Amino acid sequence: MDLKAYLGERRDLVNRALESYLPKGRGPAVRVTEAMRYSLFAGGKRLRPILCLAGAEAVGGDPGEALPVAGALEMIHTYSLIHDDLPAMDDDDLRRGKPTCHKQFDEATAILAGDGLLTAAFHTLAVAAPRYEGRENGLLEVIQVLGAAAGYQGMVGGQMLDLLAEGRKITFQELETIHRLKTGALLTAAVRTGALMGGGSREEVTRLTGYGEKFGLAFQITDDLLDVEGSAAEMGKATGMDEKRHKATYPALLGLEKAREWARSLVEEAVASLEPFGSGAEPLREIARYLLVRRA
Numbered sequence: 001m002d003l004k005a006y007l008g009e010r011r012d013l014v015n016r017a018l019e020s021y022l023p024k025g026r027g028p029a030v031r032v033t034e035a036m037r038y039s040l041f042a043g044g045k046r047l048r049p050i051l052c053l054a055g056a057e058a059v060g061g062d063p064g065e066a067l068p069v070a071g072a073l074e075m076i077h078t079y080s081l082i083h084d085d086l087p088a089m090d091d092d093d094l095r096r097g098k099p100t101c102h103k104q105f106d107e108a109t110a111i112l113a114g115d116g117l118l119t120a121a122f123h124t125l126a127v128a129a130p131r132y133e134g135r136e137n138g139l140l141e142v143i144q145v146l147g148a149a150a151g152y153q154g155m156v157g158g159q160m161l162d163l164l165a166e167g168r169k170i171t172f173q174e175l176e177t178i179h180r181l182k183t184g185a186l187l188t189a190a191v192r193t194g195a196l197m198g199g200g201s202r203e204e205v206t207r208l209t210g211y212g213e214k215f216g217l218a219f220q221i222t223d224d225l226l227d228v229e230g231s232a233a234e235m236g237k238a239t240g241m242d243e244k245r246h247k248a249t250y251p252a253l254l255g256l257e258k259a260r261e262w263a264r265s266l267v268e269e270a271v272a273s274l275e276p277f278g279s280g281a282e283p284l285r286e287i288a289r290y291l292l293v294r295r296a
């Protein structure tokens, strides 16, 4: 398959959906919607929504049915980036190739933009609910999965552990827990919710969740590698920051070659989880392999 064309077509689909969920000039305070839209449309890869649509496709479902969930995932992800870039957290100036939200607007507006996006994610799902008449329980399960993955049991918990680990030596096990929660939980939820929205069987959902877990870890390792080997121009954010901040990373703990090897074996395991699936899972296979060659 032509992965580049597939990703481009899916990105456009997601962008059109996001445009309809968060149109210009919405709400009583245009400044906050402007800030939300500034970060949301700053040009991310749309990896989480694409994984969600691909999860639906893998189980033979209609990816269009998963679009509101895909949009919600991207809103949650963008909120996490806005807050992560704040002076109280990573204090970054560049994201998605543009000034970070608090640099472009101001700190208070960036906090509100993040809050607005997180809230809009769940609001979007509630607004879409009538479309799923007769399948309300499925939608509720999706909301549960998303809430847990984004919240204290997942991404927020992982971010807290990451902040607590600053300036101290951590074990490999601790590093893995941080990343499983901080980055992996939302990526796993993307594939899982896609499979649920596509009407996958329990076994299919479990298998795709396994894929998401391996994918999430491999993604983080390649993200760490790109921080060492990538360029700011390609990444749209400053690189070399992990070392500067003395952050524990996979390359720092394992060395570059071992980290690369581990990412490779996780990608193989992710692809192996898809063994019983037919050609509908080809995008998921290709996206996993793409992790090993991505430059951004």
Ligand code: GRG
Pocket: 043, 044, 045, 046, 047, 048, 077, 079, 080, 081, 083, 084, 096, 155, 156, 159, 182, 183, 220, 223, 296
């Ligand atoms: C503030 C609650 C809260 C959580 C922040 C995800 C996160 C937790 C922080 C981001 C820090 C970071 C750079 C983690 C590495 C992995 C990651 C999430 C990279 C960015 O995701 P991409 O590459 O970005 O999918 P785009 O811009 O393409 O969407």
